[in-house]
Amino acid sequence: MIRVAVVGLGKMGLSHLAMIRAHPNVEVVAVVDATGYVLDVLGKYTGLRTFPDLDAALSAVEVDAVIIATPTRFHAPMVRSAIARGVHVFCEKPLTLSAAESVELASLAEQAGLVTQVGYHNRFVGAFREVKRLLDVGAIGRVTHMQAEAYGPVVLKSKGSTWRSKRTEGGGCLYDYAAHPLDLLSWYAGAPRAVGGTVLGSVFSEDTEDEVFGTLFYDSGMHAQISVSWSDESFRKMTTRITAIGTMGRIEADRQEVRVYLRDQAPALPGYERGWNVKYTTELTEPVWFYLRGEEYSAQLDHFVRRVSGEETEGLNGFASAAVTDRVLELLTIDAERGPTTTDAAAAPPPPVRRGRRGRRA
């Protein structure tokens, strides 16, 4: 039995708690939240032991692993506490608000021999795993360009104020939404060497961005574009898409399916033919022990449990990999602040770049 503490009882925390408590090899020994009401209801109705802060919990009960699902700005200190006590850590995404700190935490955890994982659940989506497999075997030849997109209906009017609407706390479309497709790019293509043309645009929010666009450049010569909005009502729920264009074909994927076009020159691939192929989620998804809101959420927790118990050594979504994505988030923020770099020089000398609060040009 792995003894687990869950910290943070927001939307993600509650859902992690429900899934992990149902895991046959896990005992939830503590739940932690700073606010009284949700904690109090849980304590009263579920028999779980509750604590107002992580240190109190770690002092009171023996814990093997902790699941951290607090607002992002609290991640770093909590991860430090856990590592200091030799506790394995699953942390929600993004890992921290500073890539340097994420790298440091990754190295601290590695020195302590601890298992780490960050909640980039898309890497556990059958369709996106299939894309990874196809790219790794060179199914579409040399990839020249990728497109990573995410759209959804989160902020549809100028209203509402939670930590998710404040950039300083790790809210905003970049950290909350774009982090997911960007992490898929990190998985597929590694760390970019440069970014350009970044736009962090506001549609409705006053204190943060609602849309993210930009270009990423890789050492291999490949480039990628990111296009994300959380203010798009035409999508019923968050929808993430990946497109890869290669010399021998094309891959398009969303959570439901993978569509692959293979040219005649493409290498032979079992289960795939020349021309268009479609693989559906029903054939790409592994069953899980407990389903709440998508197999990937269960699968990522199971992966963490198996790694903590030593059943699996190959780790997906460790801190080091999340630090790569955190760095991309930083680069995009810096690039957006700079604004456009190539202007219409023929018509007039470049005007001074006006630096908007969020990198928008007025």
Next chain:
Amino acid sequence: MDRLLFGDNQFFGVNHMSEEKARAQAMRFQEIEAVIEVLDAAYDEGITTFMCTTHDRIAQVAEHVRANPDRYPDFVFSPGMPYAHKYADAVTEAGMLGALKRFMPEEGLVNALVRGGKSVATKDVEGIITLLVDAEMAMFRGLRTPVIWLQNVVVDLLLGLGFVEAFNIFDRHVRERYGAEPGFITMNLPMLLDTLEAAGIHNPIVCSNINKIGFRMSGGIESYTRALEERPVRAVAMSVFASGAIPPREAIEWVAAQPGVESIVFGASSRANIRSTRQLVDELMPPLTAR
């Protein structure tokens, strides 16, 4: 319960297989008349129970049925609540309490809760649950709703958390206030049946993915078959065709052979598909004799 229940996923652009198909469906059903037309086709095929969410657009369907009692003498709604996306998005936007406030008909209760801070009394939780149910049920006033469902996102969240008392509260409220039977939709049928039994909710009405290829049957087909065999249960099978992965005849033949399965809920957009499904069910799953 009827052998065949008509679902509403197809009206809202829900398709577990393809976003492209989902969009095509969403477009087709943008006008409520198109929805009513398909419901009429199902009704005229003898499928008179509409198992639906509490999406705002269902209120229009309810209004239409209320306004035309002669056209729909046998029409039955079987609503499932809550419509989860609207709550989930509200939580993202306004936080847990903000969302609760937004959907509570009486804000005073939530405010009292927050002021009370650490002491949440049992009656408060019961009050919140029952008020939320009443708010969702308002659109069905005057219509027949013999079975009222709790949606799987909520059932499975409560199930995982071990918040069993909430099932009892829902069960009591639905029976007392609406004279209806509670139904529980779940993606974790074996675990739910164990939990409901322990909570004293016997022979429950449940709805779950039950299909030949085990698609979204958490715990595996064998554990489902065992649970259906061993537990007294009235099960409604959904995702019977696993989003089209299983040919219709093969799919229904398999489900018909499962113990405890009383009904199938399915969605279709054309009279031809509705009829062929009904014919298959008539043939392979004849009406229940007394069990």
